[in-house]
Amino acid sequence: MRPFDFVRPTSVDEALAAWEDGAAWLGGGTNLVDLMKTGAVAPTRLIDLSRLPGMRGIEVLADGSTRIGALVGNSELANDPDFAGNFPMVAEAILSGASGQIRNAATVAGNVMQHPREAWFHGPASDPLAGDTGKLAVLGTDGAPAAVNPSDFCVPLVALGAVVEIVGPDGTRDIPVADLHRMPTADDPRHTTLTPGELILALRLPPEAAGFAAHSRYLKVRDRTSFAFALTSAAACMRIEDGKIAEARLTLGAVAPRPWRVAEAEDLLKGQTPGPEVFATAAELALDGARAVGGNDWKIDLARRTALRALDMAAAGTPAEMPALPASVFGTQRKEPAHA
């Protein structure tokens, strides 16, 4: 095997001090270890974060925001009754991803940092369009072929305005999840805007995010019913007051190198009566500027349909119980809104 250092700091300061060029943070390892095994990445030092104190809590802060420690497990977060009650589409998104075993091991910070599923994982791909072009971005790349951000979790986080708390050699800072991911370029191969050596301490959802709980859905279209990355997905939520949409959020997943939030569509929905026509217009707006690559025109159409359906589902109301197949096209249909 390739030798690497393995260090296990017991404080954030120690962790930061342990960073060096070529190091990698180790959370649950569900993504990083796979990549190490295939040779896609070869860190010279693994910094195991599992012993860091104070990073496993889910807490409501004094200002009403919700703070999720970086080492909280995916399953743990999705199954936390308070969290799932306040942010049902986040829970639904998590539970639609990967498998039970992986969700148990994976951390929330690791989830937001997961690597795009690129074809070169298995060797030097010469044609970026090789294989399944349904996994390539249609937005945010100016038509250049690029892998999409594969996270389900990030999609509702972006919709709800979540931020990432970062600590680095120069202190702490917050980055909106919406600004965390980027498309790699020839000059800068990073998939995120983090500077090497920066560490995620926590994710934070703003106080107003829980206000969408009654109308909040994540929908994921995929090639098989479970354990598959999204072809397209959408997080849609709204506050409905007196039969009108007081505020709406719409973010598309698996269409761009980052979750694709569509402010124009959200603005359009504000003040409208929920209904198929206005949702169709919003969905149309959401795909504005989309460009097909490698013949994946159908994906633009599918993303639009996904957005429309997610809006429709959100307007109908959050189900009282998590569907048996979360975020599935075939999820158990809700009879009555849970939060009327």
Place this chain on the structure above:
Amino acid sequence: MPDTLDRTIRFGSNSGQPMTRRDGIAKVTGAATFTADNTPDNVLHAVYVPATIARGRVTSLDVAAAEAHPGVTHVLTPANRPHLHGDPEAKPTMFSFRIEVLQDDTVRYAGQPVAMVLGETLEAATEGARLLAPTYEMAPPRVDLDRAEPYDVEPGGFGRPTGASHGDIDAGHRAAVKSVDVTYSTAPQYHNAMETHAIVAAWDGDKLHLDVPTQALSMSCAAYASFFDIPVENVTINSPYLGGGFGSKAVPIGPNILAILAARMTGRPVKLMLTRQQMFGPTGHRGATRQRLRLGIDEDASLTVIDHDSLSETSSFDDFHEPAAGASQGLYAAGALRSVHRGARLDIGTPGAMRAPGEASGSAALECAMDEMAEAAGMDPLEFRLKNYAETEPGTGRPYSSKALRDCYLQGAERFGWAGRPLAPRQMRDENGLLTGWGMGTALFPCPMFMAEARATLRADGSALFETSAVDMGQGALTALAQIAADSLGLPVDNVEFRAGHSSLPDGGVAGGSGHTATAGGALHAAGSDVIRQLGEMAAADPASPLHGAGNASFVARHGRLYVDGDDSRSEPFADILSRAGGADLVGSGSASRPPETAAQYAMYSHGAVFAEVKVDPDLCQVQVTRLVGAFAAGRIINPKLADSQLLGGLIWGISFALHEEAHHDPVTGRIVNADFAGYHVPVNADVRGLEVLTVHEDDPHVNLLGIKGVGEIGIVGTVGAIGNAIWHATGHRIRRFPIRIEDLLKA
């Protein structure tokens, strides 16, 4: 229904019982030892470097870097690879493939071994393999079947399927008042047994011991012996369990030969286990096809012609053409019937037999084309198939040895609730608004028998030992064969010890072609019968036996006693007969194969009918198979529980074929870009629901002594077409490629 089998065949209380597999507890507790569980002392771990291009040659390997890595002991390259007696480019037997064992620096497909590293640990060997960092001179790979140059396949046995033509094909086309002319595509699929290929090789002088999972112990011994120029009896193979075979583990693969060479070179045991990614290359696969089907019917909706032309991919250096067009022979009563095979050479590993080779792919296209023909005729698909039901084998006119297909159709349709199905598509919705469709397909699979031998030993205590080198690859052979064996001696199965999975035993034949239970079972039955015959002679000649003087009467064994047939008042326990004779074990032997005259006289097939329900989201086009009912007639069912599992597994593979499995090649390098389980999809639990299997009673007095037809492969056949047809019925869209994906429906 009455059992019409010859009553002189002994059949006791074990066969027909849904016994739980005897090896189940050992498997779920980890006590069962699979090949890679063996790590002998002083073992070296082997890791090979797979080519990352599909065509060209290796221009450099950084051997020095690999050798310098701690723990790396040896690096095998074409430059230093020891001499191999057998020519890897030769095809010494009917079932041989050309293999890559570092004979030169040529790369013929991605995934081909280009070097092998041995190390004291798996990690060292893995890193050594990475450090070799091959460079290549790359030629443009030919990996697109649609751009390849087709040629006519020259018939020549395994991998070079014979075409067939019966009746006047042109006249059949001319006589058609309605016809369909459609082309269906199937994708490259790769066997991915849970247990990847593995081998542990150890030499003792010129004796070779192998732990290796193989579907064909005796054949493998011969193949390995010929590669290394040693007598076949010098090769020992231990293969007690296989974690799945599916046709991939029937013939030696190049990496295994390299591991054995490495063991001889180093004088140490060598262990190799392929990674999941390495299962997409040198281990065979189901080649992609393009199948043109031209069907015609007369005014009466009788088929005037089935004209099936299959183009299939093979490698640039060897022949395995999917015998897909053969699936149109033997099934429907068409006036004229033609199967043609064409091939095209690509820079891929040589395809091979993958569960239901030929029938799975061929039936997918045929059953959809039949559905299109039924639609053109304005008929219900089941009614159309019944209209064209063949009472004798089409073309040859041979009688079927048995054919309960009509019962399969009717019982399956009843169970599924087929009646009332609207003829037109896109007529049904469920309570959630999902488009709902019903489709069906016919299943057909031949019933080959191979050759097998077995030994039965009756012990003085009345218990028995049966031995044959049969193979349990998960299908339950260790249990079903033990049931047959026990019945041949009239013993409870718990009194029978059954040894299999080792080359020192009598040749148990091949676990393939759905013929293992019939063949190895026949041999076991014959061996048991031989014991009974000897026991009868002993008793008849023994004045102290109640059976004394029974002379020419036949004997029947039941519950550990020997009876005079038809006279229950005269019997004696086995143990008493043996103890008076001195208490020695009584050993019998037997073999089984099909007499050529029977094979010529009868058409022998298992049959089935599969009914599928799918639901499709009308906007998002995601497909879910919500119900599958398969009714199968496969002769005598030895163990209904295991048979059902085989058939259910087939149905699930049908889902996989219809909706999921597809390898994608990079057009520039030619390598497969989705060579793992994240990218190469098979169904997950949530995709598999509402499965039901019926086995229809069928007595077959001709297929073999025990009336067994086999259930290993037929479950896939018919299912793929049924799902494709159900998707058409749900949506109105006829997708003529498999797997059918969301984008196909979205673009339709």
